[in-house]
Each structure stands twice: as C-alpha cells, then as structure tokens.
Amino acid sequence: MSDHAVFILSAYLAGLVILGGLTIASLSARNRARRDLAARGLERPRDQRAKAI
Amino acid sequence: MADLHFLANPARFRRFSQRVMPSLSFATVLALLVGLYFALVQSPPDYQQGETVRIMFVHVPSAWLSMAGYALLAVLGAALLVWRHPLAALMARAAAPVGACFALVCLVSGSLWGRPMWGTYWVWDARLTSMLLLFFLYLGHIALSRAYDDPERGDRAAAILALVGAINLPIIKFSVDWWNTLHQPASVMKLGGPSIHPAILTPLLWMAVSFLLLFILLVLMRTETEIDRRRLEIAEQGA
Numbered sequence: 001m002s003d004h005a006v007f008i009l010s011a012y013l014a015g016l017v018i019l020g021g022l023t024i025a026s027l028s029a030r031n032r033a034r035r036d037l038a039a040r041g042l043e044r045p046r047d048q049r050a051k052a053i
Numbered sequence: 054m055a056d057l058h059f060l061a062n063p064a065r066f067r068r069f070s071q072r073v074m075p076s077l078s079f080a081t082v083l084a085l086l087v088g089l090y091f092a093l094v095q096s097p098p099d100y101q102q103g104e105t106v107r108i109m110f111v112h113v114p115s116a117w118l119s120m121a122g123y124a125l126l127a128v129l130g131a132a133l134l135v136w137r138h139p140l141a142a143l144m145a146r147a148a149a150p151v152g153a154c155f156a157l158v159c160l161v162s163g164s165l166w167g168r169p170m171w172g173t174y175w176v177w178d179a180r181l182t183s184m185l186l187l188f189f190l191y192l193g194h195i196a197l198s199r200a201y202d203d204p205e206r207g208d209r210a211a212a213i214l215a216l217v218g219a220i221n222l223p224i225i226k227f228s229v230d231w232w233n234t235l236h237q238p239a240s241v242m243k244l245g246g247p248s249i250h251p252a253i254l255t256p257l258l259w260m261a262v263s264f265l266l267l268f269i270l271l272v273l274m275r276t277e278t279e280i281d282r283r284r285l286e287i288a289e290q291g292a
Contacts, residue, residue, distance in 0.1 A: 004169045007165045007168060018158050019158060022150065023267075023271065030274055033285065037281055043281075
C-alpha cells in the first residue's frame with residue numbers, strides 16, 4: 001500500500017477505535033440499564049422472557 | 054408520516070427498536086464487510102491521490118453522517134421546544150455522542166489524509182474550522198443536556214443550542230464555494246451529479262451505507278437505553 005500505508009491504516013484504526021468503542025460502550029450501557037430494570041422488577045430478564053414465550 | 058407518529062410513544066418505540074435491532078445489526082455488519090472489501094482490496098489507486106484515496110472512504114461518509122446527525126439534533130430540538138415531544142429529548146441525548154464520534158472520525162481521518170497530500174495535518178481553512186466547530190457544538194450539546202439537576206431544563210437548553218448551531222451546517226457545506234480554501238470542492242453531492250469515477254464512487258457509497266446503518270443502529274440502541282434510564286429515575290422518585 002505504498003509509503004503512505006501508515007496514514008491509511010491509522011485512519012482505519014482511528015475509525016475502528018472510535019466507532020467500535022462507542023458501539024461497545026452503548027451495548028454495555030443498554031445491558032446495564034436492562035439489568036437495573038430487571039433488578040427492580042420493572043422488566044423480566046431476557047432469558048425469562050424467552051421462556052415465557 | 055402516520056407510522057412515525059406511531060413511534061412517538063416511548064414504550065412503542067422501545068418495542069419497535071427491539072424488533073428491528075437484530076436484522077439491522079446483521080445488515081450493518083454485512084454492509085461494513087462489503088464496504089471494507091471494496092475500500093481496501095477492490096478499488097484502484099486514484100490517479101492523483103494514489104493509495105491515500107482509501108482514507109476518503111472513511112473520511113467522507115463520517116463527514117456526511119456527522120452533518121446529518123446534527124440536522125437530526127436540530128429537528129429533535131424543534132420537536133421538543135414546539136411540541137414537547139416525549140421521545141425527542143431522549144433521542145437527542147442518544148444521538149449527540151454518536152454524531153460527535155462521527156465528527157471526530159472525520160477530523161482525524163482528514164488530518165491523516167492531509168499530511169501526505171497537503172504536507173500538513175491541519176490548516177485553519179474554512180471547511181476544516183467549521184467542521185471542528187461542529188464537533189465542539191456536539192460536545193456542548195452533550196455537556197448542556199447533562200448540566201442541570203432537572204433533566205428537562207438540560208434538554209431544553211441543549212435543544213436551543215442544536216437549533217442555533219444548525220446555522221453551521223450550510224457554512225460547512227458551502228465553505229468550499231464561498232471562500233478560497235485548501236479543501237477541494239464537492240465532488241459527489243453537487244449539481245450535475247458526481248464527478249468521481251465509478252471505481253472510486255462504489256466503495257464510497259458502500260461505506261456510506263454501512264456508516265448510515267451503524268448510525269441508525271447506535272441511535273436506536275442508545276435511545277432505548279435513555280428510555281430505560283428515565284423509567285429507572287421515575288421508579289426511584291416514586292420509591
């Protein structure tokens with residue numbers, strides 16, 4: 001990828017780190033909120049929901 | 054329009070989001086894989102930029118999404134201030150960090166493209182400066198919406214910022230036409246159609262589709278989380 005490979009790979013790495021990090025943070029925040037809701041009895045956990053269906 | 058109104062109810066929105074999330078996740082991963090294949094393997098080097106054109110496949114879609122994200126914030130801000138839409142504030146809280154991340158990817162990748170092409174990582178050019186301002190507007194929106202003990206006051210203040218800051222969007226778009234900038238003029242979204250060769254345009258559009266799907270996925274997921282958090286707050290206040 002020529003002598004500019006370091007710039008090209010860094011750009012893709014930056015995209016991966018920023019957007020991948022945001023995706024992981026969003027997923028963990030959603031799971032935490034669901035757990036907190038389930039702990040308060042406001043929502044059934046996912047595995048129990050599947051059994052109910 | 055009737056379908057969109059149906060989603061105005063947070064509980065219905067949450068059910069809709071949970072239903073579409075698996076297929077949307079699958080489509081996002083698939084589009085990303087196809088996009089990356091075209092961007093890194095299939096596309097030829099550009100006759101002027103050489104291999105560095107591959108940075109454009111990340112830079113341009115993230116620029117589009119960061120601007121579209123701010124336009125969404127402005128629409129949600131108007132919906133909150135005018136109609137006191139129950140979902141608008143929650144979705145704006147969810148969308149602002151997503152837009153900020155796309156703006157950051159645009160700035161970093163553009164900087165990494167600028168070093169080999171222009172000989173510098175940064176110039177205080179109208180396009181680059183207005184894009185940096187967009188990133189700061191996102192940060193301001195995030196900070197303002199969380200700055201008050203009363204979340205409703207924070208959401209209203211952030212909505213006003215979103216509406217005022219929307220003036221920056223046409224400035225970003227037309228900065229390359231209004232001022233003599235180092236940044237090249239528009240080559241895809243312009244009158245008369247794109248002036249890019251299909252071999253370069255194809256990976257660009259694939260990456261744009263995959264980034265758009267990722268944007269929608271993240272906003273839906275984070276809005277769902279905001280709804281859950283609000284339910285928890287209400288439950289804590291009632292306890």
